[in-house]
Amino acid sequence: MIAIPLDKVRNIQKAYQSEIDMQRQNALDELNVLNSEKHTVVDKEYLEFVISKFENQNDNILLWDLNRIKEEINKIDFKNVPTEIKNGKTRKTGIKDKIIKCLGYTKLRSSFYPNYFNDIGIKACVYCNSQLTIVANKKHAKFEVDHFYSKSDYPFLSISLCNLYPACASCNGTKSSKKIEFELYTDDISKTKKSDYKFKLTSNSKAKYLVTRDRNNIEVEFEEPDYKSNEFAKFNDVFHVEGIYKTQNDLVEELLIKSQIYNESYLNILKSSFYKLNLNPEVFKRIIIGNYTEDIDIHKRPMSKITMDIARELGLID
Ligand SMILES: [Zn+2]
Known part of the structure; x- marks a missing residue:
């Protein structure tokens, strides 16, 4: 991706x-x-x-x-x-x-x-x-x-x-x-710095979940770039990306809960309590969301892309 x-x-x-x-x-x-x-x-x-x-x-x-x-x-x-x-x-x-x-x-x-x-x-x-x-x-x-x-x-x-x-x-x-x-x-750095693909919550997923606490109300959609020619198949059509990730709404649920627990003041408390661990900021964020947080690291671990995209959308990482 x-x-x-x-x-x-x-x-x-x-x-x-x-x-x-x-x-x-x-x-x-x-x-x-x-x-x-x-x-x-x-x-x-x-x-x-x-x-x-x-x-x-x-x-x-x-x-x-x-x-x-x-x-x-x-x-x-x-x-x-x-x-x-x-x-x-x-x-x-x-x-x-x-x-x-x-x-x-x-x-x-x-x-x-x-x-x-x-x-x-x-x-x-x-x-x-x-x-x-x-x-x-x-x-x-x-x-x-x-x-x-x-x-x-x-x-x-x-x-x-x-x-x-x-x-x-x-x-x-x-x-x-x-x-x-x-x-x-x-060699095109616009393609290697930032992914052209994106997972996002459907418009009222978050609100619906927060009211019902039912993870079946969580829906994620997958956005693809505009392809230059229609000779190319879409990722979603070939690899069934949305179908695969439909089964992962427990992961998204955890991120939604984390976004409520790890608010700014709690994050600051954690940072100051554990400053002796000397964690670099990326590692600290990785520990919070449970996966890599930067686009260049997507290939390092399964599920990193959806995790970082949703965590970003929820304001857990920037
Ligand atoms: Zn695959």
């Missing part, structure tokens, strides 16, 4: 430079092994197109940002995944899955991505912010990522870091190959 500065991402990529170089080299080696096997003409042609993208060590495909990726996709000689007709249906040939396997995407989910995204500061789904991006299976916790450019259509981008959007399993599943406008990594 907020973009991350590309500068920050580039710095973290620099810290992992040798590991990322190795990932490109391993992928290239595996692709070359695959290429030594027997293929149909179209599969071989596609495979060689993919290999050419991994050969340049000074222009590591894993480090391409979104603009660079778009540039490649728009090139005249760009090749689509080959298709075949089976049982009367057109489908992509098996070369797609073989390429993804060569790139080592599955292995990276339990090895590299948890550390890399932890350093970037992403632990919560970048789409719904309601769940973690980790899925546990029998042996390892795996990092769940959505591919901005789907791995089905663009298998060669399956490990390019700026194509990876950490997401919960539910959002990853519902998004599938739908197109959304939200870009996670950007």
Whole structure:
């Protein structure tokens, strides 16, 4: 629900430079092994197109940002995944899955991505912010990522870091190959300082709740920015954001109660009583509302976005 500065991402990529170089080299080696096997003409042609993208060590495909990726996709000689007709249906040939396997995407989910995204500061789904991006299976916790450019259509981008959007399993599943406008990594500081999305109480939610003390009277709505083109789907339509948060009115209820308890004079008493703890102001506010309080920290914890938006609306934080 907020973009991350590309500068920050580039710095973290620099810290992992040798590991990322190795990932490109391993992928290239595996692709070359695959290429030594027997293929149909179209599969071989596609495979060689993919290999050419991994050969340049000074222009590591894993480090391409979104603009660079778009540039490649728009090139005249760009090749689509080959298709075949089976049982009367057109489908992509098996070369797609073989390429993804060569790139080592599955292995990276339990090895590299948890550390890399932890350093970037992403632990919560970048789409719904309601769940973690980790899925546990029998042996390892795996990092769940959505591919901005789907791995089905663009298998060669399956490990390019700026194509990876950490997401919960539910959002990853519902998004599938739908197109959304939200870009996670950007140089545009207007997108990285403040979220374009907003949760707010419906107009008489607060009053109704305060009179009845019935949390079923609490309703939250989700506002999205105006999208440039109608080629993009709305967050709410793709990820069912309002539906997810409808189930969380107990959280909003707690904030409403907190806004009554933690009035200005009580907050001042707390601050002066516990000055010896030497808490920085953000930590103090975080303790009060029970989650992060600043937009730049949204990805650090599930439910932070709704918590900070409603807390702001209620005057618990500024
Ligand atoms: Zn999600």
